Amino acid sequence: MTVGIVGLGLIGGSIGLALREPGRRIVGYDPNSASVKVAFDRGCIDAFAELDEVSKADIVFVAVPPRHVVEVLDSIREQKGPETVYTDCTSVKSEVVEWALAHNDPQFVMGHPMAGHERSGAAFASAWMFRGSKWIVSPLNSTAVASLKKVDGLITAMGATSVKMDAIVHDREIAIVSHLPHALAGVLVQLADNHQEVDVTGGSWRDLTRVGGADPVLWTQIFIANREEISKAIEETQAKLAELKTHLDANEYDGVWAFFAQARNAKERIS
Amino acid sequence: MTVGIVGLGLIGGSIGLALREPGRRIVGYDPNSASVKVAFDRGCIDAFAELDEVSKADIVFVAVPPRHVVEVLDSIREQKGPETVYTDCTSVKSEVVEWALAHNDPQFVMGHPMAGHERSGAAFASAWMFRGSKWIVSPLNSTAVASLKKVDGLITAMGATSVKMDAIVHDREIAIVSHLPHALAGVLVQLADNHQEVDVTGGSWRDLTRVGGADPVLWTQIFIANREEISKAIEETQAKLAELKTHLDANEYDGVWAFFAQARNAKERIS
Numbered sequence: 001m002t003v004g005i006v007g008l009g010l011i012g013g014s015i016g017l018a019l020r021e022p023g024r025r026i027v028g029y030d031p032n033s034a035s036v037k038v039a040f041d042r043g044c045i046d047a048f049a050e051l052d053e054v055s056k057a058d059i060v061f062v063a064v065p066p067r068h069v070v071e072v073l074d075s076i077r078e079q080k081g082p083e084t085v086y087t088d089c090t091s092v093k094s095e096v097v098e099w100a101l102a103h104n105d106p107q108f109v110m111g112h113p114m115a116g117h118e119r120s121g122a123a124f125a126s127a128w129m130f131r132g133s134k135w136i137v138s139p140l141n142s143t144a145v146a147s148l149k150k151v152d153g154l155i156t157a158m159g160a161t162s163v164k165m166d167a168i169v170h171d172r173e174i175a176i177v178s179h180l181p182h183a184l185a186g187v188l189v190q191l192a193d194n195h196q197e198v199d200v201t202g203g204s205w206r207d208l209t210r211v212g213g214a215d216p217v218l219w220t221q222i223f224i225a226n227r228e229e230i231s232k233a234i235e236e237t238q239a240k241l242a243e244l245k246t247h248l249d250a251n252e253y254d255g256v257w258a259f260f261a262q263a264r265n266a267k268e269r270i271s
Numbered sequence: 272m273t274v275g276i277v278g279l280g281l282i283g284g285s286i287g288l289a290l291r292e293p294g295r296r297i298v299g300y301d302p303n304s305a306s307v308k309v310a311f312d313r314g315c316i317d318a319f320a321e322l323d324e325v326s327k328a329d330i331v332f333v334a335v336p337p338r339h340v341v342e343v344l345d346s347i348r349e350q351k352g353p354e355t356v357y358t359d360c361t362s363v364k365s366e367v368v369e370w371a372l373a374h375n376d377p378q379f380v381m382g383h384p385m386a387g388h389e390r391s392g393a394a395f396a397s398a399w400m401f402r403g404s405k406w407i408v409s410p411l412n413s414t415a416v417a418s419l420k421k422v423d424g425l426i427t428a429m430g431a432t433s434v435k436m437d438a439i440v441h442d443r444e445i446a447i448v449s450h451l452p453h454a455l456a457g458v459l460v461q462l463a464d465n466h467q468e469v470d471v472t473g474g475s476w477r478d479l480t481r482v483g484g485a486d487p488v489l490w491t492q493i494f495i496a497n498r499e500e501i502s503k504a505i506e507e508t509q510a511k512l513a514e515l516k517t518h519l520d521a522n523e524y525d526g527v528w529a530f531f532a533q534a535r536n537a538k539e540r541i542s
Contacts, residue, residue, distance in 0.1 A: 207481050241458060256495060
């Protein structure tokens, strides 16, 4: 089996490391030659190939920044082999859904691995990146069952669990569980930077700000792509914070307690 | 040396475990006999003693919930030995400062270990809790140098680093780096609980919500005690979120990018 990877960053590189074993040939493409070199040196790919060749692999993972996904999908669709299945790794689906609905290609499967790292690039790629994590797959009516099976098989091979979810629901959920946390981490580090006299940070700080230094270009593209859902999530956050602030300003023990009690109940239900 | 501990919860229990070794006798008091039993069974204390006896130890750590600190300090001040040094572990200093300024006791030292855990109780205590972490110490003009030295010596013995900070500055800083993260984690889990269809959470979610299930009673007391500074921190958060939301609603790539770029710069400066 030949596996093609377009985009040799953190995710593309990790897919290569996770899938590279006897019987699978991994070919990768990235327009940036420095990225190709890092991916090759770290053993993420067996060989570099141009996009037209990568497009003819048995399966192609598209792991490029959000703003380039559609052009890459166009290119693969035109150059793919008759048996090629291709799947994206984009963390916001709205644009990809639009593209997929316009083409109804049975060989295309929408996907999104729920894994990552606050550092970017194949230098930080890991064969274990996807182990134990969820990989969301959003088939359309036009998606062939055989295509879905091929993608699911490789997701399992990487140690992840395939979770089926409607692409629009995906964008709403992800705004809350992934994008909003990045916004809040960004706010926290900015506030601390204005304030902090000495380093007095503890464990909760370290956890909440780990992703505060995430790649600005990647995350701007993600936020712009999912701006409507994230805007709603921010609005809900604002409302919750305003409620808590009202209780604090009025020195209302019971109101503050209700906030934390509700949080603990929620935490117990969802994790 | 005899070490007294008042309040045998997570922090009190961990102090006992961290300091218990030949040459030190650890005596502990807690009004709740179930807490005493857990602390004793886990080896946090050599013996239980009533508050008047614990108050006569060479050094006394006060690790009780915020709303009980002042009454315990009153009681120790009345019953302490001539050489006793006593220190609190309270995460909000405003009330304690007021008490300390009213009494000007050279034997009292204000302190706050920057360590903890999202679970409470001596059942989760650990001898390693304070290793590598900061322990803020806020001496007043009235504090005796000998008292400060005794406290610093034991902080070092527990593997922590003593950091001197003005108590009022402490409350402002801690509102940002510890209390606000708990508020944001609480908001996140509540929003997700309203929304989530299936479990699609990734690493950033796990990190940002770890403290989302923190003890409501303890955290309500902390928030009420530091309500003015936390209210200001929430206000600043609201302003940052509103700014980000404006850029998203206007589909302004540059504004969103500036938010993440500022966050990354801040993150690099402070960690």
